[in-house]
Amino acid sequence: MYIWGHMAKIKSKNNGTKKEVIVEAATRLFREKGFKAASMRDLAEAVGVEAASLYNHIQSKEELLQEICFKVANTFNQHLETIESSELPAIRKVEAILRFHIRQMLEQYELVLVADRDWKHLSDPYLSNFHNQRRTYRKRLAGIIEKGIHTGEIKQVDAPTVVLIMLHAVNGIESWHRSREKISAKQLEENMVLIMIEGLKA
Amino acid sequence: MYIWGHMAKIKSKNNGTKKEVIVEAATRLFREKGFKAASMRDLAEAVGVEAASLYNHIQSKEELLQEICFKVANTFNQHLETIESSELPAIRKVEAILRFHIRQMLEQYELVLVADRDWKHLSDPYLSNFHNQRRTYRKRLAGIIEKGIHTGEIKQVDAPTVVLIMLHAVNGIESWHRSREKISAKQLEENMVLIMIEGLKA
DNA sequence: AATATACATACGAACAAACGTTAGTGCATC
DNA sequence: GATGCACTAACGTTTGTTCGTATGTATATT
DSSP states (O other): OOTTGGGHHHHHTTOOHHHHHHHHHHHHHHHHHOTTTOOHHHHHHHHTSOGGGGGGTOSOHHHHHHHHHHHHHHHHHHHHHHHHTSOOOHHHHHHHHHHHHHHHHHHSHHHHHHHHHHGGGSOHHHHHHHHHHHHHHHHHHHHHHHHHHHTTSBOSOOHHHHHHHHHHHGGGHHHHHHOSSOOOHHHHHHHHHHHHHHTTBO | OOTTGGGHHHHHTTOOHHHHHHHHHHHHHHHHHOTTTOOHHHHHHHHTSOHHHHTTTOSOHHHHHHHHHHHHHHHHHHHHHHHHTSOOOHHHHHHHHHHHHHHHHHHSHHHHHHHHHHGGGSOHHHHHHHHHHHHHHHHHHHHHHHHHHHTTSBOSOOHHHHHHHHHHHGGGHHHHHHOSSOOOHHHHHHHHHHHHHHTTBO
């Protein structure tokens, strides 16, 4: 039964495989029920262990949420960095960022959704950290859009409003995941880009 | 102190003023903390009463959520009805529906957001009822869009995807409410319509 | 007009259940 | 013999909710 026993060493090497299992199960559970409604006993059952045993691998329920939120934040921040320092015209940058959000929502949607919906349940060193990162990310994205407006690539609109629309529109992909008659992921992406980016072009 | 005493009769006439106060406070609280994280003691404090006293006016915490969710559902269903039976061209219908969502989000955003975010915490007679209404609403909206595609008013896109984008994009207005440097509500509406409806036109 | 009756609503105290988490113990591996 | 991990038991809180009671107002009776 103790198939994980030999992993002990790896874990102490600061690379816990069992902890990753827990975080993954937590991600699924938090997405399904919400952070507050998901209990540690639910999570334990999903992992196949007693609730108390979880605490051999994690420090608290909130640590799980922190791990999820900042993993997502890092992913998006890193991508934004590379896009910003590229030589694309502004409208192409916006498109690339939109496509990245769509793909993350397609491939990692449980992670992204939990971070987006439940980050407010973080507590305060982490809460304001995350909140700031979020604000900064949106400001930078709005900056790219404004540059595109000045160069005449993008029609004259309020940049922060575009950011709101874009970032929230991709959340609709959650419903796509649950729907029965799905179009393909590729078609979904092209449709979203077509509607939103064409709506932006001057 | 008992200024509400004389309301007893009115309340027994099936029109509880105090209950409305409670529902309004609950709406604000649920929006702020989420349904699960908001406690009845929090709510009681917001109303200015002890937790036990709430139960002279309501039957359960969930009843509050029901009231919120179905109030919102009725509002949108009713509006969709009038739009559907109007003689507008399809693209104008879609615009009218989008504008209605935007205005509801501007004026009743706590109500709308709670219904949208927390309806999953309803339990089962109400849960599936609400879920069905939600699905039906989206199907009908997609139907209008498809009609617009056939008449050539709307460009060739996947209608359900448009619905997803539209309905989720308006949720971004929550961030607008919290933001410091707000553009006016009217400007916000026109920007959103400009971006989304122009992006749809053939 | 005074009194009795009914009722709506506030309260403090308490409930059982569920919550996140800790402590102590024993087994398995290195 | 040390370490890692799962277990059972239990902890102190917080949860939604109920109970019994007091008190104010409205209505009916005298």
